[in-house]
Amino acid sequence: MSDAFKITRRAFASTALASTAVGGAALAQQTNDPALFEQLKKENISNPETGAVKRNISGFSNKDWRPYFSNTKNGVILVDTLSRALHFWSEDQSVYKLYPTSVPETPELTRTGRTKITRLRVGPDWRPTPNMLKRNPDWPKYIPPGPDNPLGTHAMYLTWKYYRIHGTHDTRKIGRRSSNGCIGLFNEHIEELFNLSKVGTQVLLI
Template sequence: MFKLSKINRRNFLTGASTLAVSGIAAPALAQTAETGGEAVSHNISSFRSLDWRPYFSNTNNGAILVDTTSRVLHFWNEDQTLYKLYPTSVPMNEDLTRLGRTSIVRKVDGPSWSPTPSMKIRNPEWPDYIGPGPENPLGTHALYLSWTYYRIHGTQDTRKIGRRSSNGCIGLYNEHIAELFALTKNGTQVLLI
């Protein structure tokens, strides 16, 4: 065995390869860093786990925090017994990004899609409508927000996740949006920062 005194990418990869060569399965490791006297947990992708309290006064109906800089979505259920962290795609530029508080007002399993008027101006070649299915840009599920045209939805194009690639919405892998869809309800509060 080896001693792991400081976890960083190089040490993790070296240690994991050592374990793999020796035939020992490497567990998923989490990192803890000290920031101002407070321990902060990171998963191996370096997404930070967050506490809901600095962002919401309560978690009534559940709470979603979308960090557009880190490109990650945090979810807490109403009684705070469940916390989920999902990588996302975020809007391509600041002009398409809307920040602030909203909520889920509608949930659709198998959504259809129509481009917004501004999308049609930017991309006149796009179709006017795409029904549910494998070609739909909203993926398998969509959470409609109280802001017109804004959604948290799946995507068929998994290359978009982790990038500034959307026209204003927040995109998740289809398996992640299906899970989040089951956990949320109309009235779930949402904050985009």
């Protein structure tokens, strides 16, 4: 690998990941762990100069699937982009999980509505979209699986082109508006969700 390519990869890792929905150890295996809530609360502060909220857990609480789905066939995933949380219910409703997420940076990048999982992949590779390359011409056009990959260790592909639920190696992005459209989870959490989900799992973003 050339030194120039190494420099490009390092620059991408330090700058591109900051704006991509893309792990270090997670704060807790389940987000209703009191220790995780306390950590998120400590970081849920505003910048006194800009007023920017670092993290948002104001609406981070358990939900019921019934207001959002008519059934739980194949399992269901609800992504709440306001509280930056992902909810999962198994088909037989015996398993419920709640995870903190990263969400799109702006309303223009945020897509809501119903979709489903079409593909599951361990060790995903990644290519920036044409629009991403227009905005960031110095980005590499391809990132193989590994620690530099914005999709983390696992990715779940949706019917919407370019949209995914995936892991991240940059844990600072969880709980923030930090992606170009995708939903990111801690690698430990996406691995657990990956193993609970399947092709056909229903997904709703609100």
